Amino acid sequence: MNELELKSVWKTYDQKLNRLLEINYQQLKTLQSERAGSIIRSFMKGHVVVMLLGIAWVIFLGFLVFNIRGNIYFTISAGLIILFNVFAVIAYLQHLAILGSIDIAESIIKTQQKLARVNTSYINVGRILLLQTPFYCTWWYSQELITNASPLFWVIQVAIVAALTAFAIYLFIKLSPHSSTDHWAKRTDKFFGAEKLQKAITFLNKIEEFKKENDS
Numbered sequence: 001m002n003e004l005e006l007k008s009v010w011k012t013y014d015q016k017l018n019r020l021l022e023i024n025y026q027q028l029k030t031l032q033s034e035r036a037g038s039i040i041r042s043f044m045k046g047h048v049v050v051m052l053l054g055i056a057w058v059i060f061l062g063f064l065v066f067n068i069r070g071n072i073y074f075t076i077s078a079g080l081i082i083l084f085n086v087f088a089v090i091a092y093l094q095h096l097a098i099l100g101s102i103d104i105a106e107s108i109i110k111t112q113q114k115l116a117r118v119n120t121s122y123i124n125v126g127r128i129l130l131l132q133t134p135f136y137c138t139w140w141y142s143q144e145l146i147t148n149a150s151p152l153f154w155v156i157q158v159a160i161v162a163a164l165t166a167f168a169i170y171l172f173i174k175l176s177p178h179s180s181t182d183h184w185a186k187r188t189d190k191f192f193g194a195e196k197l198q199k200a201i202t203f204l205n206k207i208e209e210f211k212k213e214n215d216s
Helices: 003-067 072-100 108-130 133-137 143-148 151-174 182-192 195-215
Strands: none
Touching (some): 003 108, 072 133, 108 151, 133 151
């Protein structure tokens, strides 16, 4: 076998190998894209359910505020809770709009960017909602209670509200999408239910990793 024949054999082999790698890449892309798409659709369904529950909760609280508007303590506490939940509902609508605009076949990188954006926003919304916790301890106050409650009651009440406030702030700080430790990063995803989006991102990452390995 002379040099030209040898080069021809190697060229043919390289072409076959490249075709095989391309087929493997397309198969991997199709499989991982289907998995990611399934997870995204499942996440969106859950998002819709939670958003509808949030809307129902806001309407219910609004009804109570309207009918018990003579109690300023309830009005302020419930009003602030309503604001927190309206913020969450609006954010969830934005998440659904972003996820609905995803086309994995068009661009994997853009899909990854959108998923990462929704994931970060979703976790931050959950962190902010934690800060409403103390107001659930104050909305049942009344003028009669303020006037007649014993000092012991207020000591206990202040301790409970302070503890819940401190705990909510602690979780707000620790459960960050940019947590510096792997331990808290995993807890954050699990606590807010963001694991689905992380799985979708992981599936798409495998496609990019395979492509880079074969391009290098």
